[in-house]
Amino acid sequence: MTPSHPLETRNEFIARHVGPREAELGAMLETLGYASLEALTDAVVPPGIRLEKPLPLDEGLGEAEALAELHAIATRNRVLTSCIGQGYYGTHTPAPILRNLLENPAWYTAYTPYQPEISQGRLEALLNFQTLVSDLTGLPVANASLLDEATAAAEAMTFCRRLSKNRASNRFFASRRCHPQTLDLLRTRAAPLGIEVVVDDELALNDPSTFFGALLQYPASHGDIHDYREWIERLHAANALVAVATDLLALTLLTPPGEFGADVAIGSAQRFGVPLGFGGPHAAFFATREAFKRDIPGRLVGVSVDRHGQPALRLAMQTREQHIRREKATSNICTAQVLLANMASMYAVYHGPQGLKVIARRVHRLTAILAAGLRELGHTVEQQHFFDSLSLASGNDTAVLLDRAREEEINLREIDDQHLGIALDETSTPALVQRLWAVFAHDGQRLPDFAALADTPDALPAGLLRHTPFLEHPVFNRYHSETELMRYLRRLADKDLALDRAMIPLGSCTMKLNAASEMLPITWREFTGLHPFAPAEQSEGYRQLTAELEALLCTVSGYDAVSLQPNAGSQGEYAGLLAIRAYHESRGEPQRDLCLIPASAHGTNPATASMAGMQVLVVACDASGNVDIDDLRAKAEAHHQRLAALMITYPSTHGVFETGIREICEIVHQHGGQVYIDGANLNAMVGLCAPGRFGGDVSHFNLHKTFCIPHGGGGPGVGPIGVKAHLAPFLPGHRCLERRDGAVSAAPYGSASILPISWMYLKMMGGEGLTRASQVAILNANYIARRLAPHYPVLYTGSHGLVAHECILDLRPLKDSSGISVDDVAKRLIDFGFHAPTMSFPVPGTLMIEPTESESKAELDRFCEAMIRIREEIAAVERGDLDAEDNPLKNAPHTAAELAGDWPHPYERRQAVYPVAQLAEHKYWPPVARVDNVYGDRNLVCSCPPVEAYQ
Known part of the structure; x- marks a missing residue:
């Protein structure tokens, strides 16, 4: 936002996150026939669910301000040397892997x-x-x-x-x-x-x-x-x-x-x-x-x-x-x-098999020496054979020893009130071993001599030593210098098409800007260095971060409580249904085990319901893609004694704000069920409407979609859940939290180290910025739908012929008229330098497009022009000007190697690889041609070829 006074701090972030400039917004609105974003929003979002007031959030912070505030929070974490182990160990991230x-x-x-x-x-x-x-x-x-x-x-x-x-x-x-x-x-x-x-x-x-x-x-x-x-x-x-x-x-x-x-x-x-x-x-x-x-x-x-x-x-x-x-x-x-x-x-590539063995040997040698010294000090080490972890019968000294270790900036594992654990790792040193001896030495007791114990025998069982070689493949034996690894990582990245190259218009997946300022804190030591089971007083920064993030998510969603533990959207769904299941059981209604799921729902929904011990009953959709309310009512009435929940995605998976959502929620509530609103499409709602206010009892929020955690090539994801107050007692627990049962992830806060990304996004956007992001996401989707509608039918629209944040193009008629399939269009888009939209979901033979608010009008136009040019090529097939089988679509994508060889096709090379002029300035070259899926499944190979293949 532009400051009104030259001494006011300027929030530059919102304009950097939202792609279109003001002039571009005006041009797109004019294309749609609306005078303002607010007028478009009024036409898209049903008035019965619109928020009456702006989000009660502070004004967004500038990037430097937000980073400074977050750093102050991070410094409240106290990072000690961790010897807790229990599945979590210190490690050195090689700098070329961190950077590249x-x-x-x-x-x-x-x-x-x-x-x-x-x-x-x-x-x-x-x-x-x-x-x-x-x-x-x-x-x-x-x-x-x-x-x-x-x-x-x-x-x-x-x-x-x-x-x-x-x-x-x-x-x-x-x-x-x-x-x-x-x-x-x-x-x-x-x-x-x-x-x-x-x-x-x-x-x-x-x-x-x-x-x-x-x-x-x-x-x-x-x-x-x-x-x-x-x-x-x-x-x-x-x-x-x-x-x-x-x-x-x-x-x-x-x-x-x-x-x-x-x-x-x-x-x-x-x-x-x-x-x-x-x-x-x-x-x-x-x-x-x-x-x-x-x-x-x-x-x-x-x-x-x-x-x-x-x-x-x-x-x-x-x-x-x-x-x-x-x-x-x-x-x-x-x-x-x-x-x-x-x-x-x-x-593993960087260290290779020998490097890994060196690390492992060093960790074990330090542990063996540690154990020998502890025995010399009179302590009972309970293991005869071990690798890197020990337990001690510490008896009544347990609490004293834990405190002494913390005074030495070391965390030990508290197994119970009579036993302690110690785990060493790659970061451990001889100096740490000596500090540990000092912790366990009695007053006046002489410490063991490290050099004298250096030849302590290994404690690995002789009958279980490894004799089989591993990682013999060339990839694990070549890239051991930083130069070689850097170039290998660059070569791999050059083969891929990611958001740093072009728009990724995936419907339902919300591939938006992952801002650099949001990503910076995830490498801060105060966030990276903390063990998940460290004492609570050492993680006050994380506690503040999570509390603030939970409050922000409650505000934008309309729910009363949030759990950040689920470490994927699928786990959020699961935790939500477990909360519903526990709620019914607490009311003496364990027979409620039926979950209604619309036919258009995400595939995770029925799978999750099945895992939660529920039976799935599908609710039909009408011709417009909306939930068939009559079918819902009939099934809710017929199964009112067993009805546990309805799982519904809103806006719908068909990309529409269904006007009957309040009635849908009321029907389920009238028959004793709970409403689970899948938050996959929350990017169209933040600041405009809130699932916790129009009937939802629980939702999960994909932080890797709406709240800017990057997809990372298929993970990490974070899927926290928000619930109304009556479900709050049934949120996931953990042995490190006040409520101990019901854990859905190994760590109490799931993937905690990437939560700063979403905190930064919410803090920098503020209420006004979040609302604008939702409105521009809706605008961008409708702009694409309007531009492409003359060329491809838009399958579903809501009132006023508008969509929500995504639109579905119906390619099925083209398959009938030309033989060109949705796969052919998807692969041809690669020649234009684009990732394909979501294919054949939720309707087979369609493309679902979601541009997000981060894309500029220029990029939207570039995508539309590619799709229009592809439609022209399909028309040429329909007319017979292009061969029905040997054409640019059926053969896409085209590789540089194919271009340089003999050219067997009836169309020109230029049409294949430079279908629009601007590609001559910047061209993505796919490293392989269309992949044979059937061959891959029939000849399944899931690891690097054996070393003999390279000889």
Whole structure:
């Protein structure tokens, strides 16, 4: 906003976030026939739900002001040396990875690689991640990451139940040696599914026959290393499957789980260069046997070929994914932690197998020396065999020792009031070992001599030492200098099309500006260096940040309470339905288990309802794409005793503000149900209407959409939920919070280290800026719809022929008239330098376009001109001027290699690669031609080729 006085502070951010300038806004409004943004808003948003007053938020801060205020909050965090462990470890993020990947918009603004031709760089990085996990775990198939270790363990539990031959059992065994946060999340996930989680000592278990599966921790949470081979054989004999939670760094020295019988290996890749960040985001992993590859949860990168027979990567077997399988899905997770998985993969690329072993050896040697010195001081170390973690029987001295350690700026793990834990990591030093000895020494006691203990024997069990080589592939053995790694990362980024190159017009996905000033704080040590289980008094800055962010989200959404714990939109949905389920049970109505879901809903919705133990009943949509209110009323009345919830997206997935939303909510409430409003499309509502005020009981908010956390190539995401007051007691708990049960993520605040991004956005935009962003998002979508309507039918519109923040173009008639499919149009857009809009969702054969408020009129026009030119090419096919099979659309995208070779096509090279003149100035060249999906699924390869392939 422009200051009225020269000494007033100027908020430059709003104008930098919102793409169109004032003159451009006027031109677009004139195209639509409206005099102002307010007049357009009045025509789009139903008057019955419009906010009567502006958002009661402070005026937006300038970038420098916001950064200064946030830094003051950050300094309230007290970052001590963490020896807590428990799945979270200090690590050094190599500077070239920090600068060239984490801080590089070519990596963090990229979208999920559903369009493989423009995603080869991040797909290769993910293939490296899968190879890293597969090699270290000894299991042949690994996925492209999951949300956190505890979530991966829960996925392993349901995976075992689905595939175990012990089908009569509903009991799952979990070792008491697992991380406590993992056990908590297992209990949360198990309850709605009728699974009984039995936590016990596996070494004392006599009869495993009653379990369909089991989870072990290797090394154990307290540090012990046990040989599980015989125990796993007994479980297999009882037709149970076995999952092992493990540590990738330890596996550079220890026998991998796949070699001693594990069916699944899960864990976190956090210590491979990803900061603690108060709990996240971090990339979890999931690996399994070849026989189970089609049931692995999450995404899977596979090797295929393009139309020229050249190797090309893609997401494999996408028909497994929840958004396609809906209520038949085995998981609702539709995302990964791609940015963090890529960091971990590049950490392995940079260090290579020998470098990783050096790090692991050093960590273990320090731990062995530490243990020897503690024994010399008279303490009881409970482990005979360990890698990096120890537990001590500290007895009545526990509290005193914890305090003494904190005085030395060290956090130990408080196991219970009689036991302490110590974990070392990559950042540990001999000086830290000596400081720890000083903490544990009695008054006047002489400290051990580090040099004298330097030859202390290893404490790794001889029978479990690793003998299998790993990471022999050239990619892990070449890029060990900073120069080489920098160039490798640049080559991969150059293969991809991200938001730093062009508009990404994905409907439902809101690919907007991730401002540099929002991203800066995520690398501050005060945010990155804190362990999620550090004492509360050390995280006062985070507590202030989260409290303020929760209050801001309440204000913009109309809800009374917010939980920031869910670390993805899918997890937010799940937490919301669990809150509804618990609410009904608290009222003595546990029979309410039916969830009504409109046919147009996001694919996660039915999958989530199924995971929450609810049955799904689909509500029809009318010809205009709105919820069929008569069908809703009939089904609510027919099932009024069982009705638990309605899940509805607003504005609708069809891109329309449905005028009957209040009536829809009232019908559900009249029949005893709760209304879950999916917040995926909140970008059209902030400052204009609020789901908590027009009938919603709970919503999740995609911070990676509306509130500017970047997609990172397919994750991280954050999906907090807002609830009305009556559901607040049922928000997710955590053992580190006042309410301990109901955790949905491993850490109490989920992916806490990226919450500063959304805090910065909300603080800089203020109420006026947030409202303007919503209005311009609506304007941009309607401008595109109006410009393209003469060329492609707009499938759904609301009152006055307008859409909300996105529009759906119907390409089905063109398929009939020309043979050109929605896929052909999507691939042809690559030749114009654009990512395709969302394909065939929510209606097959359509494109759903969402421009967001961040795009300028020039970029919107460039996209429209590309779509119009493509329509002209389709018309040429219809007339017979272009061959029906050999034309620029069917052959798109076109590569530079194809252009330089013999040209077999009847159309000119220039038409193929320079269909509009401005591309001569700036051209994105796809690295591969159209990828063969069928070949990739029939010939599934999900890791780097074996070393023999390079010889």
